[in-house]
Every structure is written in structure tokens, then in C-alpha cells.
Amino acid sequence: MTTATAVPRSPLRSGQFRRVVAAEFISSVGTQMTTLALPWFVLTTSGSPARMGLVFLIQILPVPLLSMPAGLLVARWGARRVTVVGDVCNAALSAAVPALYLADMLPFWALAVIVALFGCVASAYLSAQRMLLTETIGSDEGLVTAGNALFETATSTARLVGPAIAGFLIARFDALDVLWLxxxxxxVSAALLTGLPRRAPAPQAPPAHNMAEGVRYLVRDPVLRTMSLAVLGYGTLMPVVMLALPVLARTRYDADPHVAGWLLAAWGGGTALGTVAVARIARRVPPVRLAAAGGLGAALLLWFLPWDQPVTTLALTVAAGCMFLPGVTAPAVALMTLRPPEHLRPHVVPVFGAVVFVASPVAYGVAGLLFEQLAVGTVLTAVAVLASLCALLLLGLARRPGTR
Structure with missing residues (x-):
């Protein structure tokens, strides 16, 4: 008599994983709509790219500044609880902007405060999301890389849908109305995550010891150190490209919000296609080699952005370049969450998040000033040069003996 052997179900097909991805997609659609609506509101009402860049700077700045205490919070509360509380806080902050505007109580300083609070929440929210994802699928390197790629698929698909919807709504209603959605x-994201089972926290060493060890581990490990430097480069450059898209819509395409929406949608659509590809090959290609290939492809496509071209070809160029970005981000996140010892992961991941985000506030602020002083094509050419250097760094890591 032959007994059939049950095939274990993949964690990527579990209900918990699907709920985490669904929550990410739904919240990201709203966030990506705001990513267009809020800067478009600032740009069209003030006419200043520098002030638009300042809004981005204020929102991102708390992330690197608060990453260390945020790691302690995630370690103490757990990833699920931090994510749910973050969703509730973000819902209240999003609703506060249009509510205050309707009450004629939204001066720029008040908007800046609300945007800064968004950044404070994100300092713990972003790392908690990644830890929650890892908790639902285990510690297999290939599965975690594939899971992160699928997670990025939800995020990047939202980048495709959100800006397009926002451009449509802004043209017919008002930019700040989008924040209600x-x-x-x-x-909705908080409701989806509320019922997930809690995971008992790993035994923790004293907090100060863990934070210091997390930093030391990131610096000592050659793979994580080199990967962090490369991701730092892309974390500096890609905000400049994103900020350039509404500027291009305003200066080259008759200040059409539809164009701005479609350019940001092309960004998300290209990234979505890239994440699907990464999810399919992640278990066959070592993470370091995958990151090198992704970095090289993204750098090559960035050289086409400075050209003065029809909006259709520009959107295709943006989409094609962004197809390669998940090849860098998914392996980097997988390595950061799996290479450190388990008790250090809640502290290494926020340190890595700080590395990624530390350059973003500077990039947004400087980019706004550059776009007021220089032609957008000149700035984008400089971005392509620096991205090529980041790609060379990843290629060197992939060729190093003993790396995976």
C-alpha cells in the first residue's frame, strides 16, 4: 500500500503572507497618490521647486535620525504591533491635511509639522514591515528574496496605479482631496494586519549593546558594508530622478498633471515588472550577483533620461530603468535581514534603513535647488554618471571570491 507524501505548502502561498502583501498594496496605493498630490499642491501654489523639495526633505529627515530608537521599539513591541499602530497614525495624519485645509488652518508651517510626523512614523514602520514579512515566510534565503520581491511587486504596482489615479483626480477635483483616500x-491596512498572530520576541541583550553591535556588524561584514554603500548611492540618486518627473511635466509638457501622473505611474509599472522577474529568479541567482545585474541595468537606462523627447518615450525610458531597481533592493533587504544573528536583526535592519534614507533628505533639498539653477537635463546627466559608479561597486562585489 502506497501512502502519498504531503508536499509542504510554500510560505509564499500562506494566508498570512497574502494579508501582509495585500495590506502593503492597499496602503501604498494611497501613499503613492499622496506622493503626487502633495508636492503638486506645493509646486502649483508656490511655484517653487525648492519649496517642493523642502516638503520631501522634512518628510524623510526623521527616518535616519530616529532609526536607532525605532529599532528598539520594533524589538520591544514586535513587528506586527508597530505596523498596525503606524497604519492608524498615518490614517489620522493623512486626514488631518485636508481637514485643516477646509478649515482654513493649514499654513505652510503646519503642513511641515504634519509631514515631519509622517517621517517619524515611517522610521519604525518601514523596518517593522520588513521584519513582519520575514516572520511570515521563515529564514530561507531564496524564499526571503522572493518574498521581498513579491512585497516590492505590491509596492511598485501601487506606484503604477496610485499616481495615475491621482493625476486623474487632481485634474478634476483638488490635490488635497486625494489625501482622504x-x-x-x-x-484598511490596519484592519488586515490586526488579526495576524503575534510572534514571541527573541531574547534580547541590553538595548545599548544591541544597537552598538548592530552598527559594528554592518561595518565589519564586507558584503553588507559594500551593499550598504551601493544602496546609499541609489538612495541618493533616485529621489533626484523622482523629483525631476513633476519638474519635467511642468517645464517641458505644459504643466500637465496628467503627464506628471503618467511619469510616476511609469516608474511604478517598470518596478512592478522588475519585481515579478526577481521573484521568479531569486532562488536560482545568488543575491550579490542579482544586485550587480540590477545596478548595471538601471545605470545604463538612466543615461537616456536627460534627452529632450516625447512624453511617451520618456515614460518608456523611466519604466525600463525602474525594471532593474528591484534587482538591487530585494537582494539587499534579504541579506540585511538574514546575515546578522537573529537577536541583532531588529537593530541591523534599522541601521540599514538609516543608511538608505540618510541621503534622501539631502537629495530632495539639493535637487530642488539644482532644478532652479540648472537645466533638468544637466542634473539627470550627473545622476547617470554617479549611478554608473554604484553599478561598478556592485560588480566588484560580485566578482570578489567567496561572495554569494
Whole structure:
């Protein structure tokens, strides 16, 4: 008599994983709508790219500044609890902007405060999301890389859908009206994650010891150190490209919000296609080699952005370049969450997040000033040069003996 052997179900097909990805997609759609609506509101009302860049800077700045205490919070509360509380806070903040605007109580300083609070929440929210994802699928390197790629698929698909919807709504209603939908999306995300089972926290060493060890581990490990430097480069350059898209819509394409929406949608659509490809090959290609290939492809496509071209070809160029970005981000996140010892992971991941985000506030602020002083094509050419250097760094890591 032959007994059939049950095939274990992949964690990527579990209900918990699907709920985490669904929550990410829904909240990201609202966030990506706001990513267009809020800077478009600032740009069209003030006419200043520098002020638009300042809004991005204020939102991102708390992330690197608060990453260390955020790691302690995630370690103490757990990833699920931090993510749910973050969703609730983000829903309240999103609703506060249009509510205050309707009450004629939204001066620029008040908007800046709300945007800064978004950044404070994100300092713990972003790393908690990644830890929650790892908790649902285990510690297999290939599975975690594939899971991160699918997670990025949800995020990048939202980047495709969100800006396009926002451009449509902004043209017919008002930019700040879009934030009501962002608030709803965070509320739905919190509801999806509320029922997930809690995971008992790993035994923790004293917090100060763990934070110091997390930094030391990241610096000592050659793979994580080199990967962090490369991701730092892309974390500096890609915000400049994103900020350039509404500027291009305003200066080259008759200040059409539809164009701005479609360019940001092309960014998300290309990234979505890239994440699907990464999810399919992640278990066959070592993470370091995958990151090198992704970095090289993205750098090559960035050289086509400075050209003065029809909006259709520009959107295709943006989409093609962004197809390669998940090849860098998914392996980097997988390595950061799996290479350190388990008790250090809640502290190494926020340190890595700080590395990624530390350059973003500077990039947004400087980019806004550059776009006021220089032609957008000149700035984008400099971005392509620096991205090529980051790709060479990853290629050197992939050729190093003993790396995976």
C-alpha cells in the first residue's frame, strides 16, 4: 500500500503572507497618490521647486535620525504591533491635511509639522514591515528574496496605479482631496494586519549593546558594508530622478498633471515588472550577483533620461530603468535581514534603513535647488554618471571570491 507524501505548502502561498502583501498594496496605493498630490499642491501654489523639495526633505529627515530608537521599539513591541499602530497614525495624519485645509488652518508651517510626523512614523514602520514579512515566510534565503520581491511587486504596482489615479483626480477635483483616500487605505491596512498572530520576541541583550553591535556588524561584514554603500548611492540618486518627473511635466509638457501622473505611474509599472522577474529568479541567482545585474541595468537606462523627447518615450525610458531597481533592493533587504544573528536583526535592519534614507533628505533639498539653477537635463546627466559608479561597486562585489 502506497501512502502519498504531503508536499509542504510554500510560505509564499500562506494566508498570512497574502494579508501582509495585500495590506502593503492597499496602503501604498494611497501613499503613492499622496506622493503626487502633495508636492503638486506645493509646486502649483508656490511655484517653487525648492519649496517642493523642502516638503520631501522634512518628510524623510526623521527616518535616519530616529532609526536607532525605532529599532528598539520594533524589538520591544514586535513587528506586527508597530505596523498596525503606524497604519492608524498615518490614517489620522493623512486626514488631518485636508481637514485643516477646509478649515482654513493649514499654513505652510503646519503642513511641515504634519509631514515631519509622517517621517517619524515611517522610521519604525518601514523596518517593522520588513521584519513582519520575514516572520511570515521563515529564514530561507531564496524564499526571503522572493518574498521581498513579491512585497516590492505590491509596492511598485501601487506606484503604477496610485499616481495615475491621482493625476486623474487632481485634474478634476483638488490635490488635497486625494489625501482622504490615503487615510482610508491606511485604515484598511490596519484592519488586515490586526488579526495576524503575534510572534514571541527573541531574547534580547541590553538595548545599548544591541544597537552598538548592530552598527559594528554592518561595518565589519564586507558584503553588507559594500551593499550598504551601493544602496546609499541609489538612495541618493533616485529621489533626484523622482523629483525631476513633476519638474519635467511642468517645464517641458505644459504643466500637465496628467503627464506628471503618467511619469510616476511609469516608474511604478517598470518596478512592478522588475519585481515579478526577481521573484521568479531569486532562488536560482545568488543575491550579490542579482544586485550587480540590477545596478548595471538601471545605470545604463538612466543615461537616456536627460534627452529632450516625447512624453511617451520618456515614460518608456523611466519604466525600463525602474525594471532593474528591484534587482538591487530585494537582494539587499534579504541579506540585511538574514546575515546578522537573529537577536541583532531588529537593530541591523534599522541601521540599514538609516543608511538608505540618510541621503534622501539631502537629495530632495539639493535637487530642488539644482532644478532652479540648472537645466533638468544637466542634473539627470550627473545622476547617470554617479549611478554608473554604484553599478561598478556592485560588480566588484560580485566578482570578489567567496561572495554569494
Amino acid at each position: 490615503d487615510a482610508v487605505s491606511f485604515a
